Amino acid sequence: MDKKITYNAWYFAAALAGILLLQSVIAGFAGTRAISYSEFQQLLRNHKVEAVAVSDRFISGTLKEPLSTGEQRFTTTRVDENFADELGKYDVKVSGQIESTFLRDLLSWVVPVLLFVGIWFFIIRKMAAGGGLGGGLMAIGKSKAKVYVETDTGVTFADVAGVDEAKEELQEVVDFLQNPEHYGRLGGRMPKGVLLVGPPGTGKTLIAKAVAGEAKVPFFSISGSEFVEMFVGVGAARVRDLFEQARKHAPAIIFIDELDAMGRSRMPGLTGGGNDEKEQTLNQLLVELDGFDTKSGVVLLAATNRPEILDPALLRAGRFDRQVLVDRPDKMGRAQILAVHLKKIKLDPDVKPEQVAALTPGFTGADLANLVNEAALLATRRDAMAVAMTDFNNAIERIVAGLEKRNRLINAREREIVAFHEMGHVLVAMALPGSDPVHKVSIIPRGTGALGYTIQRPTEDRFLVTREELESRMAVLLGGRAAEWVVFQHLSTGASDDLRRVTDIARSMVVQYGMSPDLGPVTYERDQRTMLGGMAMPAERAYADTTASTIDREVQDLAQQAFDRAVGVLNERRAQLDATAAKLLESETLDTAQIAAIIAQVPVSA
Ligand code: ADP
Ligand code: MG
Ligand code: ZN
Numbered sequence: 001m002d003k004k005i006t007y008n009a010w011y012f013a014a015a016l017a018g019i020l021l022l023q024s025v026i027a028g029f030a031g032t033r034a035i036s037y038s039e040f041q042q043l044l045r046n047h048k049v050e051a052v053a054v055s056d057r058f059i060s061g062t063l064k065e066p067l068s069t070g071e072q073r074f075t076t077t078r079v080d081e082n083f084a085d086e087l088g089k090y091d092v093k094v095s096g097q098i099e100s101t102f103l104r105d106l107l108s109w110v111v112p113v114l115l116f117v118g119i120w121f122f123i124i125r126k127m128a129a130g131g132g133l134g135g136g137l138m139a140i141g142k143s144k145a146k147v148y149v150e151t152d153t154g155v156t157f158a159d160v161a162g163v164d165e166a167k168e169e170l171q172e173v174v175d176f177l178q179n180p181e182h183y184g185r186l187g188g189r190m191p192k193g194v195l196l197v198g199p200p201g202t203g204k205t206l207i208a209k210a211v212a213g214e215a216k217v218p219f220f221s222i223s224g225s226e227f228v229e230m231f232v233g234v235g236a237a238r239v240r241d242l243f244e245q246a247r248k249h250a251p252a253i254i255f256i257d258e259l260d261a262m263g264r265s266r267m268p269g270l271t272g273g274g275n276d277e278k279e280q281t282l283n284q285l286l287v288e289l290d291g292f293d294t295k296s297g298v299v300l301l302a303a304t305n306r307p308e309i310l311d312p313a314l315l316r317a318g319r320f321d322r323q324v325l326v327d328r329p330d331k332m333g334r335a336q337i338l339a340v341h342l343k344k345i346k347l348d349p350d351v352k353p354e355q356v357a358a359l360t361p362g363f364t365g366a367d368l369a370n371l372v373n374e375a376a377l378l379a380t381r382r383d384a385m386a387v388a389m390t391d392f393n394n395a396i397e398r399i400v401a402g403l404e405k406r407n408r409l410i411n412a413r414e415r416e417i418v419a420f421h422e423m424g425h426v427l428v429a430m431a432l433p434g435s436d437p438v439h440k441v442s443i444i445p446r447g448t449g450a451l452g453y454t455i456q457r458p459t460e461d462r463f464l465v466t467r468e469e470l471e472s473r474m475a476v477l478l479g480g481r482a483a484e485w486v487v488f489q490h491l492s493t494g495a496s497d498d499l500r501r502v503t504d505i506a507r508s509m510v511v512q513y514g515m516s517p518d519l520g521p522v523t524y525e526r527d528q529r530t531m532l533g534g535m536a537m538p539a540e541r542a543y544a545d546t547t548a549s550t551i552d553r554e555v556q557d558l559a560q561q562a563f564d565r566a567v568g569v570l571n572e573r574r575a576q577l578d579a580t581a582a583k584l585l586e587s588e589t590l591d592t593a594q595i596a597a598i599i600a601q602v603p604v605s606a
Contacts, residue, residue: 011120019112032060033071037079044090051093054078061092149245150219153209160207161340162333162365166326170194170211173299177215177251180297191322192289193300195259195315197307198326201366204303205257207326211301212253220246220254224261235262235281243288243298251297256285259302263314282311289319328364328444330588331357337365341372348386356392361588362410362444367403371395417484418443419581421494424483424570425476426595427577431569432472442589467515470505474562475569477502482566483577506558507551516554524551576602 035043040059043049052061060075067074080086087094157167176190196204212219222242246252256262262281292298302320304310314320329337334357342353360368374395379387410418422441429435481495514521524543543551570577579602584590 015116023108031071032073040076053095153213155209155213161336162329169324174214193320195320195323196303201364202326203365208255208301218252224258236284239284254300256302260304260306345376346386348388419585420483421480423581424479428479428566429476434469434472474502475566478563479566486570506555510554
């Protein structure tokens with residue numbers, strides 16, 4: 001859009017300048033000067049006038065010798081109705097009609113206009129011939145967003161650090177691009193689209209480029225946000241164009257950055273209005289996704305930091321059916337990322353990447369790149385020979401202040417609470433029978449809400465769950481809150497999601513599964529999930545008020561029992577809780593084996 005406005009402004013300025021120039025040339029050639037009637041009378045009386053032509057309203061004529069300003073011709077307004085006598089007196093030749101100015105007007109206005117229309121057409125023709133890509137600027141009638149194509153991105157996996165899992169998954173895409181025929185040998189099919197999901201600055205764009213760089217294929221990229229302001233139809237044309245170009249250059253990668261900007265969920269009932277363009281673009285993308293064959297050797301990558309708002313149609317099988325998580329790095333990941341960026345600066349030997357990594361919890365790859373740059377600038381400012389640890393400390397202080405304002409970092413005290421909270425979940429899960437084993441625990445903030453997280457993997461698919469298992473599940477969910485209670489004797493808001501899930505379980509036990517002794521084996525609520533236009537209908541209540549209060553009390557009892565149980569478990573294992581939480585604070589993530597190793601050394605107090 002910006003571009004277009006600028007172009008138009010230039011055309012306009014050029015046209016104006018041209019018109020003014022031509023007019024002055026024509027006027028100068030004619031050598032005519034507009035004078036007042038009294039001046040004319042003066043000239044007449046001084047015998048300076050050679051000849052005049054008179055119309056109803058104007059007089060024009062020639063002089064015997066040029067005026068002081070150089071012109072020999074003049075025009076003036078006719079004031080005196082009858083001045084023919086006077087003219088005769090001074091021996092001036094008179095012709096009745098003034099000469100026509102039509103031709104002059106034509107020349108001074110029409111010629112420049114024609115000229116610029118001509119130039120305009122010439123430029124458009126040239127651009128159209130150049131095509132969307134090679135032509136550069138724009139292709140009228142085709143599309144206006146830029147497709148960036150890099151034949152060699154110059155980025156490899158070595159430039160991307162700390163996201164080993166994502167790299168491993170994408171290695172497959174690299175292998176495929178390097179050898180598409182070989183890949184389909186056993187009938188296997190590449191996923192059509194791979195969606196990179198992760199918070200901003202974690203290196204999604206970078207890793208997409210690295211895939212192209214590793215496979216040595218051209219990288220066609222476009223950002224979803226560029227589609228937002230386009231005219232209806234242009235976005236769709238652009239998408240078609242993008243795929244067409246990539247297919248021509250296959251094997252190739254198409255990368256759609258910020259997919260959420262264009263793949264935002266289409267809201268039913270809210271169509272029309274300003275949504276048409278986005279919908280058309282999205283529909284075109286879906287059409288292209290469905291239409292393209294992975295055998296063509298084109299792989300589609302996209303990135304988003306808000307997968308939850310994407311239109312579900314995009315995530316269906318055969319579209320973006322594989323998601324790769326690009327998460328914030330833990331301490332070791334940060335050290336590796338720092339190692340990549342520290343190579344670019346002159347470093348004092350006293351700076352250790354591990355040390356800097358320890359000081360920067362919550363930083364993303366982009367934050368770390370920024371940090372290295374800031375430190376280098378600070379060192380330059382103090383005329384140092386190399387970047388020292390003090391520069392890093394100062395730079396960290398600055399950046400942390402900024403990130404805290406944007407709510408992306410949690411402070412030391414909060415980190416401690418989160419560590420105990422998460423370890424609470426873990427220890428309760430390990431102590432209670434029938435809980436899913438803990439796979440990984442982390443205090444690196446993930447997504448928007450959760451401050452830390454514990455991943456439990458179910459050992460097997462389950463369809464039937466016993467009462468005991470549900471009770472254990474609730475105790476594990478409350479383990480976080482219980483740990484806060486045991487260690488700090490206070491409660492925080494960090495457990496609200498846990499509480500919601502506990503309440504859901506307890507309530508289902510009472511009203512759906514008939515597990516409350518007081519209420520008996522009776523279901524009090526039918527399936528609540530009667531969806532009508534995406535809205536849950538409030539369930540009809542088919543029981544007395546007294547029953548309602550019994551249900552509430554039973555739900556409370558179940559939750560309270562689970563909480564007490566969790567507190568009991570943690571009191572017994574207080575030493576283990578302290579030891580593991582300290583370790584978690586230090587390394588930010590722990591897996592099953594690491595937790596087991598610590599616990600093995602700390603006895604359970606009876
Ligand atoms: P995203 O697309 O996820 O928002 P970018 O790929 O644009 O993040 O990252 C911005 C910059 O941050 C990169 O150009 C790179 O310098 C740095 N960076 C981010 N993540 C990493 C990483 N994992 N390894 C090395 N550098 C990184
Ligand atoms: Mg990006
Ligand atoms: Zn929790």
